[in-house]
Amino acid sequence: MNAAQMAAALKDKFGDVVSAASEFRGEQTVQVRLDALKALLGYCRDELNFDCLLDVSSVDHQGETPRFEMVYELYGYGHHQHLRIKARVGEDAAAPSVADLWATADWHEREVWDMMGIRFDGHPDLRRILMWEGYPFFPLRKEFPLAGKPSDLPEVGFSRPAPMADGPFVTSAGATDTVDREPRAKPAR
């Protein structure tokens, strides 16, 4: 069974909680409702033999509701198929933790919490992983400025906005010479 057939099987099995199964350049993506996410991921692991969770990431769709989206990349070492599972998460909702299904999700979910601020239900140890405990912001959210915001937690950590000179540093891929290609301060367009 290839990934396209598995996506079709998931749609048959879970019915209308799977809102869309799409293909892009040979990659299968299944969009699922948040309340069925855990059951569907469990089914993928136990019945469809996706024994490897490659990555857990998140997307900020600012201005839409629900605002965030969780993205799970699954891979099976037995059948060598890749499947992407997506689920939308509202600003006040918490995603279910899959750390009990794949142990690797532990740190991935901590990173999503640290950078995007999505909470996880049932996570064994939901602490920040890159920034320090007590840092007040979630830096990968779209409203967070690239230069950062000031924060202060005496004896623990602090941050100051970075001087942006004449704009963010931009790389021009495909430019003719290295001087044009390397990162330079260019005004945001």
Added chain:
Amino acid sequence: MVAPAETHAAYDSKIEGNVVFTKLDAAINWMRKNSLWPMPMGLACCAIEMMAAACSRYDLSRFGMEVMRFSPRQADVMIVAGTVTYKMALAVRRIWDQMPEPKWCIAMGACASSGGMYRSYAVLQGIDQLIPVDVYISGCPPRPEALLEGLMRLQNKIEREHSLVDQKKELLAELA
């Protein structure tokens, strides 16, 4: 290049026993500058160039700086080599505080000097916001020659210090 150092010692071959006349400051500074023990604070790719500078091709030991100490309590000069993130910054500060006086600091490379290309929420924009820096070395990363030049400039700076008056104030007050 750095100008040759001013001579601070007088030697009279007619006196038996190889007696050398000098100033106490000059003697202290001469001893200090020729055995700088670096604390390698390697945080990013600059550390690779620092390792190259310590290896046989560039050979820091020609200038008496080869004794890299991984305990801050035994180090004289902290070479901050690499990107200092806010999360790492306080660790760097803590290690700096553990180094005994007199101590010096070198900011090696664009990141340690100014944040470099990392204009972002996560990176401290120059280690001089936390600890005093004696020598800044430009480059991304600087070549080993640049690190050697920076260390030799630090040697020149140490040579011009008023070690006794500035650093032994309590002793001098006791004697007076």
